[in-house]
Amino acid sequence: MNRDSNRHTYIFAALMVISVAFVLSFTSESLKELQNANVKKEKMQNILSTVGINVSRDESESLYKDYISEELSLKSDGTIDNVINAFNINLALEVKKDSDIQRYPLYIANVKNEKFYVIPLRGAGLWAEIWGYIALRDDINTIKGVSFDHKSETAGLGAEITEDWFINSFNDEKIKDIQGEFVGIYVSKSNNDPDNNDKMDNEIDAISGATITGDGVSDMIKERIQNYLPYFNKISNE
Amino acid sequence: MNKEKEPLFSKKNRALLTDPLDDDNPITVQVLGICSALAITVKLEPAVVMTLSVIFVMASSNVIVSILRNIIPTRIRIIVQLVVVASLVALVDQFLKAYAYDVSKQLAIFIGLIITNCIVMGRLEAFALGNGVWKSFLDGVGNAAGYGWILIIVAFIRELFGSGELWGIPVIPQFIYDLGYTDNGLMLLSPMALIIVGVYIWIQRYYNRKLIEKD
Numbered sequence: 337m338n339r340d341s342n343r344h345t346y347i348f349a350a351l352m353v354i355s356v357a358f359v360l361s362f363t364s365e366s367l368k369e370l371q372n373a374n375v376k377k378e379k380m381q382n383i384l385s386t387v388g389i390n391v392s393r394d395e396s397e398s399l400y401k402d403y404i405s406e407e408l409s410l411k412s413d414g415t416i417d418n419v420i421n422a423f424n425i426n427l428a429l430e431v432k433k434d435s436d437i438q439r440y441p442l443y444i445a446n447v448k449n450e451k452f453y454v455i456p457l458r459g460a461g462l463w464a465e466i467w468g469y470i471a472l473r474d475d476i477n478t479i480k481g482v483s484f485d486h487k488s489e490t491a492g493l494g495a496e497i498t499e500d501w502f503i504n505s506f507n508d509e510k511i512k513d514i515q516g517e518f519v520g521i522y523v524s525k526s527n528n529d530p531d532n533n534d535k536m537d538n539e540i541d542a543i544s545g546a547t548i549t550g551d552g553v554s555d556m557i558k559e560r561i562q563n564y565l566p567y568f569n570k571i572s573n574e
Numbered sequence: 575m576n577k578e579k580e581p582l583f584s585k586k587n588r589a590l591l592t593d594p595l596d597d598d599n600p601i602t603v604q605v606l607g608i609c610s611a612l613a614i615t616v617k618l619e620p621a622v623v624m625t626l627s628v629i630f631v632m633a634s635s636n637v638i639v640s641i642l643r644n645i646i647p648t649r650i651r652i653i654v655q656l657v658v659v660a661s662l663v664a665l666v667d668q669f670l671k672a673y674a675y676d677v678s679k680q681l682a683i684f685i686g687l688i689i690t691n692c693i694v695m696g697r698l699e700a701f702a703l704g705n706g707v708w709k710s711f712l713d714g715v716g717n718a719a720g721y722g723w724i725l726i727i728v729a730f731i732r733e734l735f736g737s738g739e740l741w742g743i744p745v746i747p748q749f750i751y752d753l754g755y756t757d758n759g760l761m762l763l764s765p766m767a768l769i770i771v772g773v774y775i776w777i778q779r780y781y782n783r784k785l786i787e788k789d
Binding site for chain 2: 544
């Protein structure tokens with residue numbers, strides 16, 4: 337056998353790619369269900385964590401049913417689309433559409449007789465996407481809690497947005513200014529309040545060395561929540 | 575049984591495992607795999623998970639390429655090696671996502687880095703193509719361990735002085751901070767990894783004189 341003949345080279349290459357393709361697609365297909373279940377449970381876990389319920393990923397599915405009373409798909413004018421299941425909306429695809437044809441998922445949680453509105457977030461970090469959830473109290477101004485995640489922010493810098501110390505600094509901050517106008521939350525480098533005692537300043541302290549990720553967090557919160565304002569205005573007028 | 579057969583852990587075979595830890599270390603002596611050594615040594619946990627994944631990928635790819643070494647067409651051998659490594663990495667990724675979701679999140683970007691790790695390709699090309707299966711396996715494990723050993727040392731130093739933590743747990747007591755100590759942010763940046771590796775090379779050559787080049 338001449339292993340450097342063209343014939344051998346072609347046959348070897350063909351057999352190699354076919355067998356590799358077979359092995360990889362077989363593995364991917366047979367593990368898909370487990371992987372999707374993990375992703376779904378993690379989503380539930382993240383939503384629950386913003387309203388103060390911290391559970392393991394395995395417990396999240398049953399508790400999610402207990403606490404999340406409504407899942408709404410909102411249109412840009414604030415009306416509810418009853419056809420689309422909010423939980424199954426893929427925000428990664430949705431944010432690429434024009435804002436007037438997007439559907440905006442909203443989760444309403446009832447925890448110990450308190451009502452919370454949980455809004456999914458998605459935006460751009462430094463290297464790739466960042467996403468998360470933000471829970472607002474019934475006044476649609478005070479933040480109950482947030483959770484963030486990222487695809488590939490730098491470990492130790494941008495990736496710190498998933499850490500408790502950063503997430504907890506959002507608690508009880510307001511998304512509206514004193515005049516009641518929506519401004520969002522600014523991840524600020526020139527914050528005069530690093531201990532974050534002032535909950536009315538719409539600012540939290542930024543992470544050193546993670547300016548772009550921090551700006552991404554500010555932008556994402558502002559851009560996403562403003563799409564829900566028509567709905568919130570409507571329910572507060574009712 | 576053939577009496578002249580080499581025992582599984584003969585002196586030569588043991589050297590395949592232990593040489594890469596010191597005398598022939600992929601990072602500090604061969605200067606391979608530097609890129610990922612800079613990127614993933616900010617914290618200890620990803621460094622350890624990366625080490626385990628690289629051990630798996632290197633051992634398996636060395637074994638596979640060694641089995642096929644007599645039928646791989648020489649003209650496309652690099653492509654074949656790349657396909658073997660990339661498929662193994664994809665497999666690891668799929669299994670982690672299904673059975674160890676949290677670890678797979680930790681590894682998210684690092685898993686891809688394994689494919690581009692110079693050590694993996696370097697050992698396939700330099701060793702597995704010309705040696706038997708068992709030897710190739712030992713060589714893969716040895717080199718991956720030699721690589722991981724440096725990773726863990728660097729990550730230990732960077733996490734300790736950069737974040738005041740080890741494995742994500744704060745280890746520097748509060749009273750030291752109260753005395754005015756602060757974490758060194760420079761430790762978190764890539765250049766510091768290079769400096770730490772440099773200092774390691776210096777110390778290593780101080781104790782291991784035969785590594786010093788004669789000029």
